[in-house]
Every structure is written in C-alpha cells, then in structure tokens.
Amino acid sequence: MTPDWVKDAVFYQIFPDRFARGAGPLGMPAPLVSHFESWDSPPTLRGFKGGNLWGVAEKLDYIKDMGFNAIYFCPIFASTANHRYHTTDYFQVDPMLGGNAAFTHLLQEAHKREIRVVLDAVFNHCSRGHFAFQNVLENGPKSPYLKWFHIYGWPLNAYERKANYAAWWDNPELPKFNTDTPEVREYLFAVAEHWIRQGIDGWRLDVPNEIDDDSFWQEFRRRVKSINPDAYIVGEIWDDASRWLRGDQFDAVMNYPLGRAILGFVGDGILDRDLAAKSGLGRVETLQALAFSHRLEHLFERYDWEIVLAQMNIMSSHDTPRLRSLMCGDARRAALALALLYTLPGAPTVYYGDEIGLPGDHDPDNRRGMPWNEQYWEKGIYEAVRRMSRLRQQLPLLRRGRYLRLYAQDRHLAFARVEGEQGVVITVNASDEPWRVMVPLHGVWPRGELAVELL
Amino acid sequence: MTPDWVKDAVFYQIFPDRFARGAGPLGMPAPLVSHFESWDSPPTLRGFKGGNLWGVAEKLDYIKDMGFNAIYFCPIFASTANHRYHTTDYFQVDPMLGGNAAFTHLLQEAHKREIRVVLDAVFNHCSRGHFAFQNVLENGPKSPYLKWFHIYGWPLNAYERKANYAAWWDNPELPKFNTDTPEVREYLFAVAEHWIRQGIDGWRLDVPNEIDDDSFWQEFRRRVKSINPDAYIVGEIWDDASRWLRGDQFDAVMNYPLGRAILGFVGDGILDRDLAAKSGLGRVETLQALAFSHRLEHLFERYDWEIVLAQMNIMSSHDTPRLRSLMCGDARRAALALALLYTLPGAPTVYYGDEIGLPGDHDPDNRRGMPWNEQYWEKGIYEAVRRMSRLRQQLPLLRRGRYLRLYAQDRHLAFARVEGEQGVVITVNASDEPWRVMVPLHGVWPRGELAVELL
Numbered sequence: 018m019t020p021d022w023v024k025d026a027v028f029y030q031i032f033p034d035r036f037a038r039g040a041g042p043l044g045m046p047a048p049l050v051s052h053f054e055s056w057d058s059p060p061t062l063r064g065f066k067g068g069n070l071w072g073v074a075e076k077l078d079y080i081k082d083m084g085f086n087a088i089y090f091c092p093i094f095a096s097t098a099n100h101r102y103h104t105t106d107y108f109q110v111d112p113m114l115g116g117n118a119a120f121t122h123l124l125q126e127a128h129k130r131e132i133r134v135v136l137d138a139v140f141n142h143c144s145r146g147h148f149a150f151q152n153v154l155e156n157g158p159k160s161p162y163l164k165w166f167h168i169y170g171w172p173l174n175a176y177e178r179k180a181n182y183a184a185w186w187d188n189p190e191l192p193k194f195n196t197d198t199p200e201v202r203e204y205l206f207a208v209a210e211h212w213i214r215q216g217i218d219g220w221r222l223d224v225p226n227e228i229d230d231d232s233f234w235q236e237f238r239r240r241v242k243s244i245n246p247d248a249y250i251v252g253e254i255w256d257d258a259s260r261w262l263r264g265d266q267f268d269a270v271m272n273y274p275l276g277r278a279i280l281g282f283v284g285d286g287i288l289d290r291d292l293a294a295k296s297g298l299g300r301v302e303t304l305q306a307l308a309f310s311h312r313l314e315h316l317f318e319r320y321d322w323e324i325v326l327a328q329m330n331i332m333s334s335h336d337t338p339r340l341r342s343l344m345c346g347d348a349r350r351a352a353l354a355l356a357l358l359y360t361l362p363g364a365p366t367v368y369y370g371d372e373i374g375l376p377g378d379h380d381p382d383n384r385r386g387m388p389w390n391e392q393y394w395e396k397g398i399y400e401a402v403r404r405m406s407r408l409r410q411q412l413p414l415l416r417r418g419r420y421l422r423l424y425a426q427d428r429h430l431a432f433a434r435v436e437g438e439q440g441v442v443i444t445v446n447a448s449d450e451p452w453r454v455m456v457p458l459h460g461v462w463p464r465g466e467l468a469v470e471l472l
Numbered sequence: 473m474t475p476d477w478v479k480d481a482v483f484y485q486i487f488p489d490r491f492a493r494g495a496g497p498l499g500m501p502a503p504l505v506s507h508f509e510s511w512d513s514p515p516t517l518r519g520f521k522g523g524n525l526w527g528v529a530e531k532l533d534y535i536k537d538m539g540f541n542a543i544y545f546c547p548i549f550a551s552t553a554n555h556r557y558h559t560t561d562y563f564q565v566d567p568m569l570g571g572n573a574a575f576t577h578l579l580q581e582a583h584k585r586e587i588r589v590v591l592d593a594v595f596n597h598c599s600r601g602h603f604a605f606q607n608v609l610e611n612g613p614k615s616p617y618l619k620w621f622h623i624y625g626w627p628l629n630a631y632e633r634k635a636n637y638a639a640w641w642d643n644p645e646l647p648k649f650n651t652d653t654p655e656v657r658e659y660l661f662a663v664a665e666h667w668i669r670q671g672i673d674g675w676r677l678d679v680p681n682e683i684d685d686d687s688f689w690q691e692f693r694r695r696v697k698s699i700n701p702d703a704y705i706v707g708e709i710w711d712d713a714s715r716w717l718r719g720d721q722f723d724a725v726m727n728y729p730l731g732r733a734i735l736g737f738v739g740d741g742i743l744d745r746d747l748a749a750k751s752g753l754g755r756v757e758t759l760q761a762l763a764f765s766h767r768l769e770h771l772f773e774r775y776d777w778e779i780v781l782a783q784m785n786i787m788s789s790h791d792t793p794r795l796r797s798l799m800c801g802d803a804r805r806a807a808l809a810l811a812l813l814y815t816l817p818g819a820p821t822v823y824y825g826d827e828i829g830l831p832g833d834h835d836p837d838n839r840r841g842m843p844w845n846e847q848y849w850e851k852g853i854y855e856a857v858r859r860m861s862r863l864r865q866q867l868p869l870l871r872r873g874r875y876l877r878l879y880a881q882d883r884h885l886a887f888a889r890v891e892g893e894q895g896v897v898i899t900v901n902a903s904d905e906p907w908r909v910m911v912p913l914h915g916v917w918p919r920g921e922l923a924v925e926l927l
Contacts, residue, residue, distance in 0.1 A: 049655040050616035063614040095603055097610040105603055106561065112603070113616060146606035148550055148560055148567070155552040155601070155645070159518040161505035161568060176631060190610070200504040207504075 019268040019327035020219070020247045022087075022133065024416050027359075027406055028366035029085035032335050033092075033114055034065055034099045036369050036387050037072030041115060041122070045071070050113055056386040065099045066386050070110065070119035074126045083372060084406020087133040087364070089221055091335055093120065096144060100335065100384070102137075102223065103144030103190060107208040124216050133218035135249055140205045141227040142184065142191040145175045150192045164198045185227065196228050206240050213241055219249030221271075221329075225261070226254060234266040251329050255297055262320050269327045272363055275316055276332035277301050279361075280343060282309035283354040283447050285428065287345050289338070295379055296337040306425035306447070310432065317362060317420055326417060328363035335384060339370065339377035341395070348374055352401035353447065359405035360434070360443045362420055367402065374398040414441045424456045431456040474723040474782035475674070475702045477542075477588065479871050482814075482861055483821035484540035487790050488547075488569055489520055489554045491824050491842050492527030496570060496577070500526070505568055511841040520554045521841050525565070525574035529581045538827055539861020542588040542819070544676055546790055548575065551599060555790065555839070557592075557678065558599030558645060562663040579671050588673035590704055595660045595692075596682040597639065597646040600630045605647045619653045640682065651683050661695050668696050674704030676726075676784075680716070681709060689721040706784050710752055717775050724782045727818055730771055731787035732756050734816075735798060737764035738809040738902050740883065742800045744793070750834055751792040761880035761902070765887065772817060772875055781872060783818035790839060794825065794832035796850070803829050807856035808902065814860035815870055815889070815898045822857065829853040869896045879911045886911040 038056070053067035060066070070093065080088065092101035095109040110120040127134050143150060149162040154173050167183035174181050180189035194201050209220060220241065225234060241248050250267045252258065258270040280288055281304040293301045304312060317325050332354060333340040344350045351374060358365040370377070370387050374395025377383035388394070409415045418434030418441065425431070428448035433440045446452040493511070508522035515521070525548065535543065547556035550564040565575040582589050598605060604617040609628050622638035629636050635644035649656050664675060675696065680689060696703050706724045707716050713725040735743055736759040748756045759767060772780050787809060788795040799805040806829060813820040825832070825842050829850025832838035843849070864870045873889030873896065880886070883903035888895045901907040 049659050051655060052616045052618050054614070061614060063611040065611075065614070065616045067616070097603070097606045099611075103610075105606065106564075109561070109564070144606075146601065146603065146610070148552070148601065151552045151560065151599075151601035155558075156518040156520075156554075159509070159516060159520070161507045161520045161522070163507050200506060204504050 018264055018321070019323045020249050022218075022247060023249050023268065023327040023364055026087040026133065026364040027085050027409065028087045028089045028135070028329060028364055029080055029083070030089045030331075030334060030366055030368045031073060031091065032068075032369060032384050033070065033073070033090060033101070033111075034068045035060070035384050036068045037076045037389070038067050038069055039071030039073075039075045041071035041074075041119060045115075045118070057388070060381040060384050060386070062381050063099070065113070067113070068386070069113065070115045070123045074119070074123045077123075077126055077130055077132060081130050081132060083403060084410060085367070086131060087135060087218070088127065089135045089329070089366065090137055092137045092139060092223075097146045098144070102139055103146065104139055105144045105146040106148065107138075107143075107205075108211060121215070128216070133249075134216075135219040135221050135251070136212060136217050137221045137223060138209065139223040140194070140196075140208075141224050142193045145190050145192055147192070150175075165195055165201050166192050167195050185224070193227070196230060196233055202233065202236070206237060209237055209241050210244055213244045213248055218245075218247070219251065219268075222250070222252045222267070225252045225267070231260070231266065234261065238266055249327070257319070259319070262324050264321075269324055269329055269363075271334075271366075272316070272328040272330045273298065273332075275313070275328070275330050275361065275363065276358075278304060278309055278312040278316070279332055279354050279357050281312075282306065282430070283350055283357065283445075284344055285447065287347050287350060289343055289345050292338045292378060293343055298337050298343075305427055306430040306445075310422045310425045310430060313361065313420060314422065322419075325362050329366050330358055330361065330363040331366040331368075332358060333368050333371055333383075334366075335368065335380070337383065338379055339368070339375060339383050341371065341374045341398075342376045342378055342383075346376065348395045348397045350447075351395075352398045353445070355398065355402055356405050357445060359402075359409050360415055362418075362434070365405075365409070372399060372402040412441055414439055423458060428452075433458075473719055473776075474778045475704050477673075477702060478704050478723065478782040478819055481542040481588065481819045482540050482864065483542045483544045483590070483784060483819055484535055484538070484827075485544045485786075485789060485821055485823045486528060486546065487523075487824060487839050488525065488528070488545060488556070488566075489523045490515070490839050491523045492531045492844070493522050493524055494526030494528075494530045496526035496529075496574060500570075500573070512843070515836040515839050515841070517836050518554070520568065522568070523841070524568065525570045525578045529574070529578045532578075532581055532585055532587060536585050536587060538858060539865065540822070541586060542590060542673070543582065544590045544784070544821065545592055547592045547594060547678075552601045553599070557594055558601065559594055560599045560601040561603065562593075562598075562660075563666060576670070583671070588704075589671075590674040590676050590706070591667060591672050592676045592678060593664065594678040595649070595651075595663075596679050597648045600645050600647055602647075605630075620650055620656050620659075621647050622650050640679070648682070651685060651688055657688065657691070661692060664692055664696050665699060668699045668703055673700075673702070674706065674723075677705070677707045677722070680707045680722070686715070686721065689716065693721055704782070712774070714774070717779050719776075724779055724784055724818075726789075726821075727771070727783040727785045728753065728787075730768070730783070730785050730816065730818065731813075733759060733764055733767040733771070734787055734809050734812050736767075737761065737885070738805055738812065739799055740902060742802050742805060744798055744800050747793045747833060748798055753792050760882055761885040761900075765877045765880045765885060768816065768875060769877065777874075780817050784821050785813055785816065785818040786821040786823075787813060788823050788826055788838075789821075790823065790835070792838065793834055794823065794830060794838050796826065796829045796853070797831045797833055797838075801831065803850045803852045805902075806850075807853045808900070810853065810857055811860050812900060814857075814864050817873075817875055817889070820860075820864070827854060827857040867896055869894055878913060883907075888913075 054064040095106040095111045149165045152162045153160040170181040183193040185191040252267040252270045254270040261267045414434045418436045421433040423431040431444040509519040550561040550566045607617045608615040625636040638648040640646040707722040709725040716722045869889045873891045876888040878886040885900040
C-alpha cells in the first residue's frame, strides 16, 4: 500500500538556494542573475545565495556517499521568494535554479545513482505573483481567473497589511486557491500529474490540512498513483494525521512527533527549549527513557505498520532551528539523536547541513549556505551519519523490523528491531556518563551474533 | 538580404483573444478558465473573450482560402492583459491561449498549409507581473534581479499613478528593462533564439525605438539570423525608419506611412479624420492622385528596393480604428483601399476582420470578437480581398515589379508594376463617379495582353 522503496529510503532535505551553486555541463546557458549574497554570510529573509540544481547535480556523489538515497526538495518552482514557498508558476522550475533543463538533468543523474526525488508542492495557496492572481489583480471582476480565489472586496489590497481575499494566515502575499472551483482542481491535479510524468518519485505536500476537503486529496492520490503507483505522497502534518492516513489520501506524513520525542529524550538537560518553542516544534517535553519508549510505541501503534515504516521521520528542517543548535552546540548529542533516527522504524530524514553539524537558529539562520570546505565540518556527526547509513543499509531489520523495548530507565534505553527469529539490539546511553548494565534480551538475540558499537 | 518569402507574403494580423475559440484536438486538456465575456458583446478594456490558438488552428483553412500566407500574431506569451502586450513570461504561451502545446500544434498546422508565423515581441518592457520584476517588488534591494530594471526609489510604488522606476510612458504596469545589463540582454536574446528554434518565421518588434541602442538590435539580428537566415525582423516604427533599415538591424518596418497615404487618397471626402487622429495614424492628410503618387514614390525611394518589397504594408491594426470605420462605413472605399494595398510594392497586411468589413472605433472597440456567422460579413469587401489575393498570387509583377506612375490627376490614378519588358497596369478611381479616360501607357503594356476589372 505504501511504496516499498520508502521503507528503504534515507531522505536528504535540500533547500535549493543554499545547498550548492553550479554552472551545469558545458554548453548550458549562464545564469541570468548575479546579484547574490555572499555564500558564507549570515542569511537574510529576502536575500538569495544562488544555489541551483546544477549545483545539486554536482553534489550527488557526496549525497550518495553519505548514504542518502532520496532527496526531498523544498520547492523548486518559479517563485519570488528565496524559499520558493510562494509559487508563481507550478510548471516551471525557477529560472534561477537552472529552470526545467537543470531539473531534467538532475533527475536523470539522481536516478542513475538510484537516488529518488520528491518535490514539495504548495497547493493551498500561491504567490500574489502567480499569473492567475496577477490576472485578477490587473483586471478585477473582469478576470477569467476570478473564481480561482476567494475575493471579499474590490479593489484587491494585495499590498496592504491584511488581505481582502482569503490568504494563508491573512498574509496578502499568499492568496488561497478556491479549490471548490473545478478549474482550480484541474489545474492543481494537472501540476501533480505533470511532474509525476516527468519522473519524480513523490510529492511532499505543504500545509495540506488547509485544504479541508478529503475528496481533494483522494482524487489527488488517484491521479498520482494511476501514473506511478510507487509515487510517495507525504503530507506536512505536525500532529495526529489519522484523517489523512486511512489509505485513501497520503502514504505518510512528516513525523515531527517522533522527532520531538527524540529531542526530548536525547536533549535532556541541554536542549534549547526556548529556541524550539519558537518553531513548529513547540514546547519539547523532557522524556526519560521509559516515557520516550512509550511515546514511540504510541506512535508506532497509531497508524498501520505499513505506514509507520514509510513515515518521513524528521527532527529538524527549514521550519525549525537546526539540530546542532537545538542541542546547544553539543555534537555528541546531535550525533546520538541522528543515530536514533536511523535505528527507529520509518525513513530517516536529514536536513542538509545537519549531517556536518551546521548550526542555525530560527529562519533565516537555519538556511545557511552549505559549507563545502571540510574544515568547517563537525567530523563526529559526519562520521556517525555515514556509519549509521551503512548500518541501516546492511541490516534490513533496521528498516523493517518491529520495535521491541528491552530496557528503559532514566537516560538509558535498549530496544530491538525484530522480525521472525531475527533481531538487532540497540542500546542508547543518553547521559554523559558511561553505562554498564545487563540488558535483558527477551530471547531477541539468542545466538549473540553481532554487537557493534554504533557511536 | 531581406527574406525572399516576405515579398510573396500576404499577412493576416490576429489578435488572439478575439479571433476564434477552439477546444483543440481530442485529448487536449480543457481550458481552465470559463469566466469570459460574451463573444458578440462590445469588447471592454479589461475583459477577455477567450479566443485561443486551438481556435486559430481550426480557422487556418479560412485563412488560407482568403489568400493569407503569413500570420502576424499580436503577443501570445503569458500576460495579465487581454492584448498580452504586458508580458509575464516570454517562454510560455499564455495558458488561456492553450499554452505551448497549442502553439506547437498551430505552428505545425500552419506550416503544413505553407502559412508562415511571425510573433510579436515586446522587449523594451514587461508586465509588472513578470517574474523578474515581481522578484524585485518582493525582495527590494536584495533581489537578484535588481539590475534588470532602472530603480529610482524604495519601496517600489508599482501600484501608484506614476512609477518610481523607468516604465513605458511612466506607466507602472510596464517596467522598462535595463538593456545595458548583460543578463537582461542574454535573457531577451535567449527568448528570440528560443522561438526561432521552435520554428517561427520571424519577429515583429514592439516599440523597438525605445531601446535606443543600435548594438542591441544588431546583436538581435545576428543571433536570429544565425539560426534562421530567412527569419523576418520587422519593427514597429511609425515614421522614418532609416536608422534601423541599413541592413544590420531590421528587414523592414510596419509601413503605416504607406497606409496613411492610401487612407488620405481613397478616403478623401469621407475619412473620419478625428477618429484617425486619436490613434497612432495621427492627422491623415487628404491627398489627390498626384500628391498620393509622389508620397508613394518617396516611400519607395527612401529605402533599398529589397526592403520596400518586404515592408509590412498596413492601414489599420489593433492600434488604430478599423478600416471600415475610418471610411465611415463605406464598404466600397474600404475595398478600394485594400485593393491598393494589394497592388503596391510590399507585403499587404490585413487586420483580422477588416477583410469582412468589421467596424470598430478606438481600443477596445477595434478588438471585437471575429463574427463567424457570414450574415454579418460585408460580402463586397470579402470578395474583393479574395480576388486581390488571387491576383497577387497569379501576377508576380504585383509582388516584385517596380512602381511606375502613368496618370495621376484629381481622384484618378493609373500606375504600372513593371519588370523588364513586363508590366501590369492598375487604374484607380477614388471618386464616386465613373471614370473614362485614356491612360498613357508609356510603352509599359505594348501588347495589350490583359485587362481585368479588379473592383
């Protein structure tokens, strides 16, 4: 039911403007903008650093070497914003990113390396720069796109503080589509179909709960899956997602609840709670081992096991402070959190730069230019991610095995991933002191085959 | 030097929103807008009637039958305006017109019928909805597109009366490109190249004099011609165009001066001068036959003969009142003016609807929906255009022969189109009374071969 490949996936989340800048293969047209902020300077809300998809293509070998076999891209379509969540044209990859040509190239090169590509879609709203909204803005009630939006008054006050049309959080920059209008549905579904036909491996859906209409997402799923039954549909739902995970809408959601639990357990004593609270992570609760395990068990029981294995497990993203900063700079704890992410059920998802310990507070600081000079890398974290990636690749139980708690007390957790008579035992010491204790194996590991020190 | 095919061309100018609405071949996606004005209602400044390129493709046989073998399209690229002179994306045919798919289809079908296609390009300025301008609008001085425009102050007052950036006629809707910026030049040249590679037969350049830079148009020509040496480059220059017609910039210009002369001669006594004066035609001077012929002779001597034969001869367009209305409704005079257009050197250009006597005052009235019910056609004009088209096709002298005045007095003109020992004689009676007079043939027509009553 959920795409099988996702259970074997390790996602790398890329923020296109900040990952890498490339020129593309010889003969490609030069980029047509040059007024970029310096790569290494602190990011600003409105500035661009000029990362592009040619650059990502050049770094695919790095991505592969880190063990990532799927990329989740923050939006790449034409947009006025450096994060590109303000879409102006869903059929065009932003010219600054290299346009459709660069994306086609990237997709080919990624697939050659067996790296899947999932794109980000914002279907609830668009940019006020979107051609349909611009048409209404210019032509008023005469616009053929009139019914594409929810208009409350004329003239449109698109550049004032509060919009006189439905907009995301009343932000006039982001007019909400009227998804009751058949033409709008057709348009958005056509977008979904188009890129699936172009070969992408799935859609990450931005704020899908804002389209409060199950039939919309049901038809979305039918259309996408009828072209590619293996396409992954993952929604940005921060909390309980039962409504969307009955098999007729999404395959999975961004599993922030699991990420929050890891932060609450591994971060005990050091987690910067105020920093976390200012993001969608909210107030992260301190969890001792047993509470942590209970939380996990609850999450693993909430949805079908098929879905649990295909969840996009995530601790940090472009919407949160970076892992390293949440851990107040502590590289060891950051590495431990990542190691947990890799050993729990569901697809680990790493926000670009977290794998080398890049710090970052709130937006825009969490969107720094990826440092390619290795002297700025935190090698402890980097090595841990590479090691865990390989381990997850080598041990199918880490990808498919059920979760079994073995020991949970204070800051110490031992659990197994089991299937049939096979098992892998993971022990976690989330304290700063050594931990020597006998873990009851409950028969999971009868032959005592393999013990690896992960970190 | 000028493309040979233009000398044999008869242009049909189409205003895409108003010519024909079609659904396209089976399997084509349905149009995504439905909120159109009724086809037959008076046009409004901001309304859309929903003509599209599928519709044009369905009418190609009509176009062919009327003897038109080239189409000059008013802009077809993505735009917020019904006339589409406000471009938002030069690489996309407007979705409302059927998008790139419809254009590819149309181009194939047109070429199958040996009909050439010339597109309209506005390179001096774009719409404030253009992605580059929108980027500056949203990001201010941080925008990577900052140098694409001439900015005089912040924040941009794009929705006030007078722009604080360079704009066409200070109209904030139309920011002027900074064509000194290398990236802008590259962008615009890439547009020109792209569509020539897609197979179009030429570019009609909107207000090219506003880009006061010979080197721009010289490079434009080099790039276009290096892909297709036969591409036609025709500028919208309303008066003396010597600067651009030295062989290194345009092949020809829109020959309104010739159109004005015809109107001044044929329209004597009935021409609606006030109506004309409110358009780019300006005050049309009454011309008696001799003055008219002198005017023509001057125009034919002003430029290389090669250029004269390739001029886009035009009396009316989307920028002027319609021919029928300029002639105060008089169908006979309108037909006579068209007949003159077909017998003089240069490519006759007919604004859609003029060939069936559609009336129309100023914008927006001159952009009515083309009536496809023949009962609304003025058959006298319609028949005259078909007959003149065929005659021009049959008689190469009408396309290549030199102009020779034979007789010019009062409202009576006789001239010949001659080449070597061959000649065709045309007599024009621009009065309401019969004209019986002996025309001195000056040896043009020694063998008295053919006399045809054209109208």
